[in-house]
Amino acid sequence: MEKFISLENFQDNNDYKLMPFRFSNFKSDYLISNDFGEWMVISRKNLEDLINKKLDTTSIFYRELKLNNFILGNSGSFGLENLASKLKTKKEFILDFSKLHIFCMTLRCNHSCIYCQVSRKSENSCTNKYDMSNEVLSKSIDIMLQMPSPSVTMEFQGGESLLAIEKVKKAVLLTNEKNEKIGKSITFVICTNMVGITVQTLEFFKEHNIQISTSLDGPEFLHNFNRNTSGGDSYIKVMKSFRLAKEILGNNCLSALMTTTRESLKYPKEIVDEYIKNGLTTIFIRELNPYGFAEKSQKKIGYTTEQFISFYKEILDYIIDVNLSGVYFQESFAGLILRKLLTPWSIGFVDLQSPTGTGFNVTLYNYDGKVYPSDESRMLAETGDDTFCLGNVIDHGYEELFFSKPMQLIATASTNESLPSCSDCSYAPFCGSEPVRRHQTQGDVIGHRPSDTYCNKNKAIIAHIIDLWINGDEKVKNVLSSWITN
Ligand code: SF4
Structure with a gap:
């Protein structure tokens, strides 16, 4: 009797499933990301092969995609409970x-x-x-x-x-x-x-x-x-x-x-x-x-x-x-x-x-x-626009303040995952949503991304930091790592 199940049992075939992910241009390549905060920079050819299920399922690239939850393989992947836990950790704030x-x-x-x-x-x-x-x-x-x-x-x-x-x-x-x-x-x-x-x-x-x-x-x-x-x-x-x-x-x-x-x-x-x-x-x-x-x-x-x-x-x-x-x-x-x-x-x-x-x-x-x-x-408000005033502490209680109309207005534009352009943007897990700023600069809480300075700035800075991380030498990576660990 064999002690271990044979290797083939752990091998996916091309019947793998794609998990939800977004892709955006990244220099001449593509940045792909998902809601669990995983990301990779991949070539156009690899992106096309991924989507068209033409990947070599024995390749390291395939394993990386699977490890980062872009793919649900047929030989088993992380369970949905694990993914839910990852998402919950990311949204703990x-x-x-x-x-x-x-x-x-x-x-x-x-x-x-x-x-x-x-x-x-x-x-x-x-x-x-x-x-x-x-x-x-x-x-x-x-x-x-x-x-x-x-x-x-x-x-x-x-x-x-x-x-x-x-x-x-x-x-x-x-x-x-x-x-x-x-x-x-x-x-x-x-x-x-x-x-x-x-x-x-x-x-x-x-x-x-x-x-x-x-x-x-x-x-x-x-x-x-x-x-x-x-x-x-x-x-x-x-x-x-x-x-x-x-x-x-x-x-x-x-x-x-x-x-x-x-x-x-x-x-x-x-x-x-x-x-x-x-x-x-x-x-x-x-x-x-x-x-x-x-x-x-x-x-x-x-x-x-x-x-x-x-x-x-x-x-x-x-x-x-x-x-x-x-x-x-x-x-x-x-x-x-x-x-x-x-x-x-x-x-x-x-x-x-x-x-x-x-x-x-x-x-x-x-x-x-x-x-x-x-x-x-x-x-x-100090310049005359009191749109987001929730009420005042003398006349209003906790529930009146935090279920007020302005809070509901903010809630309508609060999540990148459902905002126009942001919902398709692979920078979204690393970015934020700014309804007040959009109201001020673009006239409504949802806004228009191509002319949104907050969007353009964030996208450029996040891309620059990713570039430093993937293309910097070991010394630069050590510096960047030290900013995480302090
Ligand atoms: S604001 Fe711009 S960079 Fe940020 S998630 Fe939305 S579209 Fe992407």
């Missing part, structure tokens, strides 16, 4: 509803950045009008604590949060008090330009484990050009605060992001060098968003999507060189895309999610009591 809770404590700010997206008010404006009241704060916290998620992030934003620091402190203490019986795990983050931060404030951050997210646009001349502040010289003030923060909270206490203006396009290397000089290990290369003053100043500070993509590639190449010289430094957007491409996990980045993070993963409590499904939708 949608469980437990909204996890990021943004509290806009004041609309007042001590900067007047040329790209301000929130339409800030001057720091001396009336606090009663532009700061969050105690009643709004308390009711907003109650709604956040009603969320099904066992862990939430409470993020303070503005305007400039430090101008309302006493309110921020009150918010942290009140949240902890109200949460005592509920027992959620709460991460506190403050977004601040850090100008004028004091020892007492930093000690409060230390005591309550509050993370700092700040802005640094590059070297002094560029930072000051983009980020004007009252009294001038934002850079010197920020550097002073950086030093103080490091003294009290330690060297790794800060994360920063930059916003790209037309002026920034000239200085990719200088921007990275400035970050490294300040001991930062990550940078988020952020394009201008089409909201607030940034939209109004497009003629002065804007650029085309093609210009941004070419800047992004240049800066990414330089960052890889920096890593190859022995300095760990990560571009965060590329890190997120790599995690999507190369790991089975979901990522908690709302701009690259389907279903969209808007409303489903983010809730914003505005200083005036209104509730929005994202930061971008309150930016729109």
